[in-house]
Amino acid sequence: MNSRNWIYAWLMLLPAFVFLIAFTHLPAVTTLIDSFFTTAKGRRPAVFTGLGNYQKMLEDPIFVKAMVNSAIYAAITIPASIALSLAMALLVHRSFRGVSLVRMAFFTPTVLPLIAVANIWLFFYAPGFGLIDQIRLTFGLPSANYVGQPDTALYSVAAVTIWKEAGFFMIFFLAALQTIPLSLREAAAIEGCSRWTFFRRVTLPLIMPTTLFVSVNAVINAFRLVDHVFVMTKGGPDSATMLLLYYIFETGFRFWDTAYAAALTVVLIAILSVVGIGQFFLADRRVHYK
Amino acid sequence: VDLEFYFPVAVGGAAAGTIQSLTEDYMAANPGVKIDAIYTGSYADTTTKAITAVRGGNAPQLIISLSTDMYTFIDEDMIVAWDNYVTADEQKNWIGGFYPAFMANSQTEGKTWGIPFQRSTPVLYWNKEAFAAAGLDPEKGPANWAEMVEMGKKLTVKDASGNVTQWGVHIPSSGFPSWLWTGIVAGNGGLLADDTGKNVTFNSDAAVGALESLVKLSATDGVMAPGILDWGGTPKAFFEGQAAMIWTTTGNLTNVRTNAPFDFGVGFLPGLTQNGAPTGGGNFYLLKGSTDEELQAAADFVKWATAPEQAAKWTIATGYVAPRPDVWETETMKDYVKGFPQALVARDQLDYAVAELSTFEGPKVTQLLNSALESAITGQKPAKEALDGAQAEADAILSAYR
Amino acid sequence: MQTSQAQIQIEHVSRLFGQTAALDDVSVSLSKGDFSVLLGPSGCGKSTLLRLIAGLDRQTGGAIRIGGEDVGDRPPSMRDLSMVFQSYALFPHLSVAENILFGLKVRKVSKAERLARLDLVAAMMGLTPLLARKPSELSGGQQQRVALARAVISERPICLMDEPLSNLDAKLRADMRVELRAIQQKLGLTVVYVTHDQIEAMTMADKIIVMNAGRIEQVGTPEEVYARPATIFTAGFIGTPPMNLFPGRLFAGQDGLPQGVGDAQLIGLRPEDIHIAESGPEADTRGIEYLGADRLVSARLGDTDFIMRAPASAPPPPARFAFGWAQGRESIFDAATGARLTQFDHPTASNPKKDLTHETA
């Protein structure tokens, strides 16, 4: 490799980084700084509080609740959406009759705006006249208020997330599956390799780069995907679906307590950095690229 | 003068067109003024956009936003009072001409900060067919809470396997339960906050009693579906025969009128001990950061827009409650009411209306109340405990302002 | 020695790729325990035929039987065969050992047996020191040996090999030839083997199938194919250098040539069957190529170029020499159809069939 390469590398990175720094990193640093002040209100300027906002967090029951909810939500949606998306990609990456319809079905979450779709899911979940209840009623089951009960609300919201995420990730798995040379499948077929074994021993290792990509994104999205919470539950009932990001949003853009929101954001980024980025650097070395 | 004006729409798309045409009419009549009316999504989006613009140093002159945002805006120091832009005469006749119930959310510290415009109040709708089927008088809705429960029991229908197919009553509790809640408490003779925006009384006896009654609707009376009931799905539940009586805003009148496959009645919110209802909706605010001349021009536009003819047009187009008695006197309005007498219920109820919960740190404080209500409704906590908790937390927040 | 029981029957098989026919009505039957070699120019359809037998591809016409049964519906794994791919098809993420053991693991062969077989095969292929490496860390030849090992270790009754030795050096290739042939004999495998290397074809094959442009030109033992090519295509394809073809009239009436050979016939003579005679038609030397053991002399007789092989130990030929040939070893073809005219064949004593494999290298 040429020793001048690093100059080229930096030149190639430069344009992207100009934008990244201007619109992400600098504002993020401002956010970090803000988190050490109180919120400036028109009548009261911001004052430095050091870790005051962070201390406040510890005594904030909604924050604690949001953390617990986020953890549960992540534990459900991450594995489920990865597994499902992979299964869907495997299903549709070769053709059979009706495949375009099935593909289209799996694409829908990507195409339809979550805000609009959330309303539709709200209809599915609606007690009494909702789709699920209509089905339940034909089987003589009692009506259920999925998003209106604290014990089911979080799972109902998580189901929508899985619906959205699986369809989204499927696209990347689909792209990755195409890069597996046909000859490997043939070699395995001759060895009498079952679908499952081939998947586990060949496909899976070979799409590891994508799986890593998807899983890092799944982790991040588990904390990031809250659009439907706005429409479906607004964090309720009784904070049962209060997720960390939704709480940040509420604090920052409903309560206009921007400093506290900044502190919450710092916590969120810290968590994600440890989990998401840590996961990446741990796994990247073990992934087989070629 | 060039003016910018942010407005939200919360009742369906036609409203946006009406506002646009209102501004165009005004500009046609006042060639010196150019108003750029910018549609800014929902109330929440509008607030976000306005505050972002203010913080970004790019504030518009005029916005319509929730009446309950008043303290927030004051706290942000982003609005100016109207008093500087009205003559003494206007002070009396114009500002003084709005329903006091609406002004309750628009004035504090002795100044007027908001001008009522797209205002509403909740009412009770009932399904006349269901009433008839249950052997009730279809022309008479419940006059009070007890009657509502009574009728509700008759209206609750179960199928062979014991599953309810029609509930007696549906009081939505998702999103912003505090609004209807204000009405229930008022109906029990209580108030949630005073007019300084610095004190709340979440756990008054009236409130605790009211909440216990509300919880009982599902828990023991068995007339309402358990859990949090979705606000947006409420009219649908009504149309589908899932609920025989619903509580929702007068803003839904047009919707119900066009979509209900049955005859319906509209009545006051049934009170526990008296009549009571909250007001809601949006006010005009003047934003800081512009010249006096611009603000004066903006104020003049608002005066025109709330004048009887314009306000009547607006009310008819949207279903909002006309904010001034003189609007109801216009010919246009009279014709409208003649064909649609239910529209009068909201107006008449205004006599009993109280201000919607509005305090400093309003959204935060309201959120505390909402959580408390939700936890009681879903059976997580007893009413008293829930409200005591909310009161304590709200006091903690508001003490900073006292 | 060979059972004549047909193990693989190819019946009127065609394979079209769009308009192109990679295989065109091919029929041949391969006996159990036979080592059959597919030989033919690049792109003539050898790999395609192999893939059809393996079930990796589907013929557009005709049928394939294995052990008498039509296997049209059977997936590759149910055909009980192993295969070495021309492109190796190694799993890039698995080590050499894992690549080799892939099939055994899939078939849940016990660990002890796996390891025993691995040791044996790895030693045979000279892969023992490389077992822990990834394919990307191997040289081309090493990769090819891994692919070969993967097929050999499976001990399936049928083994298909697509140019399995093409990237190996001469010495190793010679060793592998012997090894492969020995394994095949020991296990009684039915092998279908694609190669470009005529030495491989000659030394290993029980039967050579010469293909050209999607069709079969000739099927026969190495001796038959070499000594009595059925067509001028085979004559021109087999042998390094291949058979020289002379218009009949050049020799018309010469000694040892049957009556009636003239312009309508072509006379085929192998380079090694031509020599410098005392007398005869004069040929002009045009170039000499050194091959180590031999010299190839390009020369011209009349207006026909030909090549003669002479031992390198003999002095190089002069610029002009008298053309002579080993009489009775000529092949005579119809110039128009290209087909061998068998009526002119001499009754030669058939060459002794090789009876064992030798440590030739």
Place this chain on the structure above:
Amino acid sequence: MQTSQAQIQIEHVSRLFGQTAALDDVSVSLSKGDFSVLLGPSGCGKSTLLRLIAGLDRQTGGAIRIGGEDVGDRPPSMRDLSMVFQSYALFPHLSVAENILFGLKVRKVSKAERLARLDLVAAMMGLTPLLARKPSELSGGQQQRVALARAVISERPICLMDEPLSNLDAKLRADMRVELRAIQQKLGLTVVYVTHDQIEAMTMADKIIVMNAGRIEQVGTPEEVYARPATIFTAGFIGTPPMNLFPGRLFAGQDGLPQGVGDAQLIGLRPEDIHIAESGPEADTRGIEYLGADRLVSARLGDTDFIMRAPASAPPPPARFAFGWAQGRESIFDAATGARLTQFDHPTASNPKKDLTHETA
């Protein structure tokens, strides 16, 4: 004929992969316009050396000079060379024509010239009907020809080829040999060529570089390497089959063998230099392999196995025969070091250098 100007100089070059040394202190200098062939067993470092010259890999020690300049810092594109990869490295998304023209497009050669050169090269490689296909629709040999065409069309002064003909059939390979050699001569290319095929090495090389386990064993003309292998490794590697090695004592005192040859020496004899004599030590025939033109006879003399090449036209040898050899053609090695003992070399008339390439096939 050869300019002795060194075009590529490899100076003490090593390449370690972790612990393994793929190249170990290799030095050699390749002259301008020379056709140099790298020959050696699988895994000996040939591809690695080629990649170092191309600049695709970096040596861990030593220096490489091209045209006198150290090219350590130059990327491959600045080394002005073309390369044929052992794995073809065809771009799967481009058609055959686009693959071939890839480099010309990169270098902005005018469209007219591109097309003219494409026509020429495609015709030469027999790719004309395939130009519109994608690599995945080609047979192995066809792919290899595309890779070759891509290198040939670039007309760079240096061309590196890694087994460019290994997947071609014998006839095509023979044609390509001639073509490649002709192109090389015409354009005065400096070619470094890796092959396993000894015929290629013998017929094309100006210089053969024999490698073994990351080291160079011998550098010389084909004649030198064949007739006078410098080490027993080369002796045992070159030739198909390679040189037979006999312990000196077997012949000690025999006619024609220099004095002083005994147990400390090994005597090398090529299979074609052994024949059935009237009298001499008795050898036992152990097997016969038919190769078409010849027969390879495996036999045993004393306890040494050896191979003798006999023309297929002669009758097969009897079970026992008298061992004879072409005297003066033996090579004598030190049994301990494996090095050739040049003091025993006969002053042979050097073989005539081939002066033109022939249409041998």
Place this chain on the structure above:
Amino acid sequence: MIGETTFDRILIRGGGALLALIWIAPLAYAVWAAFHPPAFEARFELMAPLTLDNFASAWSQAPFARYFLNTIVLVTMILSAQLVLCTLAAFAFARLEFPGKTFLFTLILMQLLVMPDILLVENYKTMRALGLVDTIIAIGLPYFASGFAIFLLRQTFMTIPKELDEAARVEGCSLLGLLWRVYVPLGKPAMLAFGLVSVSHHWNNFLWPLIITNSVETRPLTVGLSIFATTDSGTEWAVINAATLMTSAPLLLGFLLFQRQFVQSFMRAGIK
């Protein structure tokens, strides 16, 4: 497929069909609600009357034609900028060695985490300083450099066979030539996947465009759509769904046409 038994097939196809049914349910419902009068929003009767009124009423309530145009300009601009910037960066991360690589890549991953929505106020200030408030370009700027795209493309580029890279370099490709002629074509499946995702994301993005734009000339579709998403007076599923379908239709159609190409094999027999 090779090695598939009938049992497999039934199991897989059956499971797949069920999955597909669930996944398409929202879309199916949207179609149902959009084409029927509101009375049938929750009543699924075969003979329900069909209507286009919902579309008509949705279309009449906002200048959708203009919004369509704005959105198309917006997503085209964002996607092109993203592809250029992110491909360059991803290539540097995938195949070049340079000091600070790990650190810079961490910054990229950081961008995945930092939600642009949270930085609204800061970004608004920046746009105002640049004088870009109420322009289409301002909607796009913060998204031009996408950590997501860089990460995805890096992962893809790293799986491209080294031999192809080497062959191109020997043929004289400069770094950019290499990127353009080898990595971009071979990374096409991933780029298509990203394009798909980027287009639909920005097609549907709402909050930032709402905040940074003020006029009909700059606003994207979602703002028009949001008129219907309000919940203050009950959800009008029929009109919402008509509007949703109307605005998503181009995407849906695009994907239907596209999917064949998208799943067509690109690299079947890459190298030996």
